[in-house]
Amino acid sequence: MRSVRAGWDVAYVVVGVAIAAAFAWPIYETPRVAVVAAVGAVVGAGLVILGRRLGWRFRRVGLLAGAAFVLLVVPLAVPSGLGGIDTFVRALRDGVLGVVLGWKQLVTLSLPLGDYQAVLVPFMVVVLAGSVLALSLVFRGGRWAGAAVPVVIAMSVFGIAFGASTTGSPLAVGPFLLPAPREVLLGVALVVASLVWLVGRSRFARLESLALAQASTAGVRQAPQSFWRTARRRILAAVLLVAALVGGLAIAPLAAGISPRQALRDGIDPLVVLRDQPSPLAAYRSWFAGDAFGTELFTVSGDTSGIDRIRIATLDTYAGDLFEVGPGTRFSRLPRTTPAGPSSEITITIGDGFDGPWVPVPTGVTAAPTFTGARAATLADGFYIGESDATALDTALADDGAYGLRPGDSYRVFGAADDAGDALASSTGGESLIPVDAYPALVDWVEAQGVPRTGAGLVDLVARLTSRGYLSHSLTDGPAASAWIADLSARAGYAFQPSYAGHSTARVEELFTQLDDQQQRAGEGAPEELLVAAVGDDEQFATAAALLGRYFGFDSRVVVGVRLAAAGERPSVEPCAEGVCTGANVTAWAEVLTPTGAWAPLDSSPQFSVAPTTIAVGEQLPENPTVPDQTSTQVVTPPAAQRDDSDGADAPPPALPGWLELLLPILGKVGMGALLIALLLLPAAVLVIAKTLRRRARREAPVPEVSIVGAWDELVDSYVDNGAELARNRTRASIAAEVGRPAAIALAAAVDRAVFAENPPGRDASETAWRLVDEERAVITRASTRMERIRAGLNPASFLRHLDPGLLLRAGRAVFRRKEVA
Numbered sequence: 005m006r007s008v009r010a011g012w013d014v015a016y017v018v019v020g021v022a023i024a025a026a027f028a029w030p031i032y033e034t035p036r037v038a039v040v041a042a043v044g045a046v047v048g049a050g051l052v053i054l055g056r057r058l059g060w061r062f063r064r065v066g067l068l069a070g071a072a073f074v075l076l077v078v079p080l081a082v083p084s085g086l087g088g089i090d091t092f093v094r095a096l097r098d099g100v101l102g103v104v105l106g107w108k109q110l111v112t113l114s115l116p117l118g119d120y121q122a123v124l125v126p127f128m129v130v131v132l133a134g135s136v137l138a139l140s141l142v143f144r145g146g147r148w149a150g151a152a153v154p155v156v157i158a159m160s161v162f163g164i165a166f167g168a169s170t171t172g173s174p175l176a177v178g179p180f181l182l183p184a185p186r187e188v189l190l191g192v193a194l195v196v197a198s199l200v201w202l203v204g205r206s207r208f209a210r211l212e213s214l215a216l217a218q219a220s221t222a223g224v225r226q227a228p229q230s231f232w233r234t235a236r237r238r239i240l241a242a243v244l245l246v247a248a249l250v251g252g253l254a255i256a257p258l259a260a261g262i263s264p265r266q267a268l269r270d271g272i273d274p275l276v277v278l279r280d281q282p283s284p285l286a287a288y289r290s291w292f293a294g295d296a297f298g299t300e301l302f303t304v305s306g307d308t309s310g311i312d313r314i315r316i317a318t319l320d321t322y323a324g325d326l327f328e329v330g331p332g333t334r335f336s337r338l339p340r341t342t343p344a345g346p347s348s349e350i351t352i353t354i355g356d357g358f359d360g361p362w363v364p365v366p367t368g369v370t371a372a373p374t375f376t377g378a379r380a381a382t383l384a385d386g387f388y389i390g391e392s393d394a395t396a397l398d399t400a401l402a403d404d405g406a407y408g409l410r411p412g413d414s415y416r417v418f419g420a421a422d423d424a425g426d427a428l429a430s431s432t433g434g435e436s437l438i439p440v441d442a443y444p445a446l447v448d449w450v451e452a453q454g455v456p457r458t459g460a461g462l463v464d465l466v467a468r469l470t471s472r473g474y475l476s477h478s479l480t481d482g483p484a485a486s487a488w489i490a491d492l493s494a495r496a497g498y499a500f501q502p503s504y505a506g507h508s509t510a511r512v513e514e515l516f517t518q519l520d521d522q523q524q525r526a527g528e529g530a531p532e533e534l535l536v537a538a539v540g541d542d543e544q545f546a547t548a549a550a551l552l553g554r555y556f557g558f559d560s561r562v563v564v565g566v567r568l569a570a571a572g573e574r575p576s577v578e579p580c581a582e583g584v585c586t587g588a589n590v591t592a593w594a595e596v597l598t599p600t601g602a603w604a605p606l607d608s609s610p611q612f613s614v615a616p617t618t619i620a621v622g623e624q625l626p627e628n629p630t631v632p633d634q635t636s637t638q639v640v641t642p643p644a645a646q647r648d649d650s651d652g653a654d655a656p657p658p659a660l661p662g663w664l665e666l667l668l669p670i671l672g673k674v675g676m677g678a679l680l681i682a683l684l685l686l687p688a689a690v691l692v693i694a695k696t697l698r699r700r701a702r703r704e705a706p707v708p709e710v711s712i713v714g715a716w717d718e719l720v721d722s723y724v725d726n727g728a729e730l731a732r733n734r735t736r737a738s739i740a741a742e743v744g745r746p747a748a749i750a751l752a753a754a755v756d757r758a759v760f761a762e763n764p765p766g767r768d769a770s771e772t773a774w775r776l777v778d779e780e781r782a783v784i785t786r787a788s789t790r791m792e793r794i795r796a797g798l799n800p801a802s803f804l805r806h807l808d809p810g811l812l813l814r815a816g817r818a819v820f821r822r823k824e825v826a
Contacts, residue, residue, distance in 0.1 A: 009205065013142040013152075014049055016201040020138070020156035021045040021131055023194050027163025027187070028127055033116035036083070040128050043080055047072050048135025056143050069136045073128070074100065081124035098122040103129055109337075110166045127162065134159040149205065150791070153198045160194055199687065274335040274388045277361050277399045277407050283328045284317040284362065284564040288543040289505050291587035292477040297487040299357030301590070302364055304568060304583040306350035310421035311366045312569050313605065314352070314585070318395045318595075320561040324442070324509040327547060327562045329395050335388040338372040346420065353414040357587060361408035363387065363396040364565070366419025373415035383413060393603060428596060428604035433457035434557025442509060445516035446551060452523060459604075462556045462596065466549045466606045472519055473538045473545055473610030475576050476503040491588065496574065496613040503539040507547040515540060515548055525619040536616045542577065542592035542609050549594035549608040558596040563605070566590055576609035688798050695802070703774055709758055711770035715777045716755045719748060721802035722781050726788070730805075747780035 025041035048069065055065040077099035078085040078092060085095020102109075102125030109123050117123040138152040164187065290296060304314060321330030352364055365373070375383040379400065386400030386407075398408045434457075440447050453468060455461035475492065478485040481500045492498035504511065515538040522537035523530070538544075546562045553560035566589045567579040577591040595603040682689075702714025716736060723743060724730055730739055740752035754773055758765040785793060 010053075010143070012201070012204055013139065014053075016197065017049065017135055017138050017142070017152070017156060018045055019197050020159055020194070021135060023190055023197070024131065024134070024156075024159035024163060026190055027160045027167070029163070030167050031110065031115060031117060031163060032119070032124065032127070034118045036119050036124060037127065040080055040124055041131050043076065044128055044131030045135050047076070048132050049139055052136055052139040052143065062140050065136060065140065069132055073132060077102075077125060077128065081119075081128040082122050083119055084121070095122075099125055102126065107166075115167075115336075126166075130159055130162045150202070153202070156198065157194060160190070195687075274361075274397055274399055275329070275331060275333065277397065278329055281361060283319065283326045285319055285327045285507060285543055285546070285562055285592060286505075288564065288590070288592060289477050289541065291590040292488045293484045294487070296357060296587040297491075298586055298588065300355035301358040301566075301585045301587065302355050303353045304350055304580065304585065305353075306416070307348040308350055308568055308583070309348055310346075311348055311350060311419045312421075313367055313563075313565055313567055313593075314364045314580075315367065315393070315396070315563050315565040316364050316590070317362050317564045318390065318393065318561060319564070320394065322547070322550070322562075327507060327550070329390075333390045333394055335390050335397070337387070338370065338389060347418040348420075349416055349418050351414060351416050354409050354411055356411045359408065359410050360406070361397040361399060363398050363409060365389070365396045365417055367393055368420025369393070369396065369417060370420075371418055373417040375413070375415040377412065377414055379410070379413060383409070383415070392601075427598040427600045427602055428459040428558075429463060431459035431558075431599050433459070433462065437554040437557060437559065438551060440555075443513060443516075443551065443555070445513045445520055446548075446555060449516045449520045449523075450552070450555065452520060457556050459556075459558070459596075459598070462553055462558065463606070465552055466594070466608055469519075469538075469548060469552070470545060470576075470608055470610050471532060472522075472535045473515070473540065474501055474536055474614070474616055475541055475610045475612035476501045476539050477541050478502070479504060488588065492612050498612055499615045501539045501615060503541070503544075505543065507543050511540075511544060512548050512551060514538075515544055522616075522619065533614050534617050534619065536611075536614050538610070539616065540610065545608040545610050546592035546594050549606045550596075553594060553596040553606070558598075560594055560596045561603070562592055562594055564590065564592045574611075574613065576612055691798055691800060691803075695797070705770075708765050708767050708770040712755055712758045712765060712773045715770070715773035716751055719751055719777045719780060721805075722777075722784065722796075723748075724801045724805060725796045725799040726784060726792070727796075727799075745780070747776050747783075751776045751780075 021041050021044070025037055029037055051065050051068050051072065054060075055062075055068075074096075078095045081102075082095040082099045085092045085099075099122050102122035106122050106125040109121070110117070110126060134155055138155040141148045141152040141155065317329070319327040319329060320333065321328055347368065347370075348366075350366065358364075363373075369389060372384065372387055375381075375387075379402075382400040383398055386398045387396070388399065389396040401407060402410050450465065453465060455464050477488050479502045481489055481502075485500075489498065489500055518537040518539075519535070523535055526534045550560040550562050566585045567575070567577070568583070570579050578589060580586075580589045591607075591609055594606040594608055596606060598604050699718055702718055703711060705711040705714055720730060720739065728743065730742065736752040736755055740748040751773060754769070754776070758769055758773075788796070
């Protein structure tokens with residue numbers, strides 16, 4: 005019998021490991037997860053069983069488990085170490101260090117992890133240590149055996165805690181909508197397995213006790229188990245299982261509605277660093293003001309063939325006032341590997357004019373940069389990048405307490421060539437992604453161009469936008485603007501025109517209003533030179549191009565960065581000269597998402613060689629218009645009403661107090677943990693509450709005689725829940741004699757007198773009976789250990805003995821009996 009129970013215990017731990025592997029699968033998505041789980045469970049169980057037979061202490065078993073981990077970690081959890089002696093030694097070092105450092109990789113690398121480096125080490129530790137600890141507790145027996153359940157559950161918590169925040173699509177189950185059905189079903193399976201194991205182990209313990217008693221005493225025999233007793237036990241188990249399932253279906257939607265699921269990887273959020281950073285697009289003009297225009301930002305060296313753009317920031321969210329990194333952007337770590345596809349390695353060195361969390365990188369980064377210098381390790385630990393060539397940033401703290409890069413930092417990074425232009429030209433647009441009522445001037449100007457709603461039509465529109473715009477980086481031509489004005493003047497005889505900063509809805513609508521009004525005044529067939537009207541720089545025009553893309557049905561974003569190669573014969577913003585990038589080289593462009601999933605760039609810097617021409621209303625244009633070589637340089641101040649602030653933009657919601665913003669995520673996680681514990685304890689809670697309500701109903705019965713009989717039933721139920729085997733169809737006196745306790749004998753006599761007396765008993769008699777019950781229950785409680793009290797409170801035996809098979813049969817016949825209608 006003991007060998008059978010040991011097999012039952014081992015089977016429970018193996019099932020727990022299998023469920024833990026299912027929970028961990030989304031983290032890795034590699035068959036090696038099953039291999040690690042199987043080997044870890046076999047080794048852990050084997051060591052515990054061997055230690056049990058040889059009489060080893062837990063300390064020795066733990067040391068042997070550690071030795072087994074060292075022997076197996078390289079071929080099992082770090083398979084990359086099988087390439088040779090050197091790689092084996094490095095992999096063994098990584099595997100041992102992974103016990104401490106591997107957890108950090110789990111929450112910072114992008115999912116799925118596969119078998120990259122030593123990411124499987126934490127899961128191997130969980131399985132091996134969990135198997136050893138759980139089986140050691142089980143084989144120790146007594147009150148320790150039940151502690152194996154939290155250990156087995158903790159192995160599955162690994163997959164929940166270190167997995168992704170997103171789950172599968174909700175599943176409709178009748179009137180309930182079950183979020184995360186895979187996780188919920190696995191959780192229910194784990195709870196059911198734990199309950200079945202506990203019930204089965206209790207059954208084995210009882211059978212062992214009976215076998216021992218039969219072997220030592222000839223007069224002890226086991227009564228045959230009746231069909232109805234087995235049926236009652238199974239009915240109650242089914243009721244508890246249904247209660248757990250119904251409770252899970254009810255609690256899961258509630259939990260999902262409180263807050264989105266969060267995992268440990270969500271706790272490392274680079275958005276916290278970006279929250280206090282200004283939008284790089286809003287600060288675009290600072291690159292051209294004063295000394296910043298000629299100050300070195302960074303240098304780019306190495307194999308730049310095919311690499312044209314260096315991205316400083318990718319901004320994907322626009323609410324009518326700012327383009328910025330959206331709160332939904334998911335940042336992750338990247339493995340430090342050589343990209344599989346075609347790529348080029350370049351080196352970027354930060355100059356005196358650049359610092360902060362924004363990390364300049366080329367397009368197509370799929371591997372983490374290799375940092376050099378004194379801060380290399382710190383910068384490597386702080387590097388993150390968003391999905392789909394989104395913003396790269398570094399959260400490393402510098403000596404001055406600020407985040408990110410500092411002058412002198414350097415890193416090597418792989419980039420890929422950009423080849424999404426053709427995919428955009430051949431794509432078809434769709435419904436507008438922006439509210440057309442908020443952009444009437446944009447809509448009017450687009451309708452006046454008569455281009456198709458296709459990718460090619462969008463490219464044509466952006467070309468017209470930039471050719472009919474005019475470059476200006478400031479409102480006045482004071483000393484702060486002298487550097488960029490002198491540069492443009494030397495290149496094309498530039499004539500200054502003032503322009504406001506900002507890229508709000510009102511500012512962008514001003515551009516399209518100027519373009520539309522100029523086109524109407526110039527008339528049909530007017531030359532392109534007379535259609536130049538909108539004044540601004542990349543900040544406004546990149547935003548306008550992105551909004552045009554959204555109006556055509558393409559998702560879009562704005563990128564702030566530099567070009568390494570010229571975009572045309574006379575680029576408005578020159579590329580970096582021999583890889584040295586200064587403030588003068590910073591530009592902004594729009595990108596639209598093509599059907600292939602690639603982002604196609606749209607250069608949107610306005611031209612600067614043809615200044616706007618003022619056309620009065622009703623003016624007759626010359627038949628052969630000419631453009632003067634020297635345009636007027638008179639400063640015309642824009643209307644005061646045109647400001648950077650947008651009255652039409654929604655005001656941002658008021659910020660929460662700092663302490664509340666920090667407290668809410670903590671409260672959400674505590675609440676989710678409490679709901680999970682409540683779901684696990686639901687079957688036990690059903691039993692405890694049912695017993696409490698039953699005792700109260702018996703005590704408060706309105707008829708004293710019924711209350712006295714209820715006192716006797718309550719006392720017998722207390723004996724049964726504490727392990728006594730008492731038959732149902734026997735007299736109270738015989739049951740009291742079998743129990744042999746004075747309180748039972750006295751209460752049996754009092755109940756018989758009350759039931760068979762000529763006059764019905766009063767309330768005093770019922771209170772006396774219940775006083776005997778309370779005193780007897782207190783005596784039993786004091787004589788029991790804590791685990792015995794818990795076991796008695798969760799024992800369903802007192803409910804099983806009240807399930808009358810005859811009553812069930814009569815109820816069944818009543819349901820199916822044909823009703824006669826008079």
